[in-house]
Amino acid sequence: MQARENESAGATSADISSVGLAAHELKSPLVLLRQLSLELSSGDLSATERQRVLDQLIQTSEKALRLTSDLTKAEHLQPALFELQPINPISICDDITYELQRLYSAHGRQLKRSRIRHLPPVIANRDLLRRILLNFADNALHYSDESGAVELHAQLLREKGLVRVGVRDYGPAVSMKNWRELTKAMATTKPMRARPQSSGLGIYIAHQFATAMNGRIGAIRHRDGASFYVELPISKQLSLL
């Protein structure tokens, strides 16, 4: 009993920072859900506005649920529980584009896949790779300009035997201070603040998922935004496709 209590106390203190970050990250969607619900309950909206607010409520709750689902997955990440298999990076980009179409459209934005030439399949877990890219694309929506499209892209890094799959956003440049923190966050096993209003939890989760697939995440700072990507090993089993 004593041992169990100690174990429990240890786990609690170790997890406090993660719990705090998760709470911080969930606060924004919860605040938005509350504000939209209050406005809806006021009955002071036209039919069009009402439908728009309802759609925003659905999209915001789905986004918050994606985060909680990612957190649960990251917490119980054991290699034995997921299978690595050859995956076509182009098809996963198309899946993400389709999946987030409604969210982007509700924001009046566009998520598109850049033109990609033939790429070899990568060795990955479809669910984890999907979650990484959804995370990047969710983030890009928030940090890109209202007029800026967000692009999913993939490229072959032949000399490294890797394929890089990522998301490019167009918005205000990330300050050097935030960029240094972000690149530090990419190399650590602890969540760190990456961009303003971000706890860095998304980066941490993506890092965990990428590492579990023998991959790595990275980012490129542009004058007009940023790219976030995951690099994964090429499958040698081309015959399987």
Add this chain to the structure above:
Amino acid sequence: MTSRGSVVVVEDDQWLAEQYVRTLKKAGYQVRHVPHALAAIDTIDEAVPDVIVLDMLLAGTTAMALLHELKSHKDLAAIPVVLATNLADQIAFDDVSSYGVKRMLDKSTMHPEDIVAAVRSVATV
């Protein structure tokens, strides 16, 4: 309806910003929205609004950088600012009041109409 005055909303959450804009417009204000601090300075310089509604954590640059910038412009330094933030419990009002912040709203407890009450209470027109 006669305009009660003009407001610039600086908020990077697009849907929350839309709500502020809807609520303030219904209350009779002319409202412009900008999503980040870099665009905000140009818009504020051009519009010279009666009130600025400002989020604390913005994409790109934080609100503090914008507040510093506003303070450095003689004609813009006097514009009252309403800070609407998720960090209200971590910010001492005295620390931001010297930058023109007249009211602070906690996003997690405020009601939609509170934004109108706050703007009305600080507007000098």
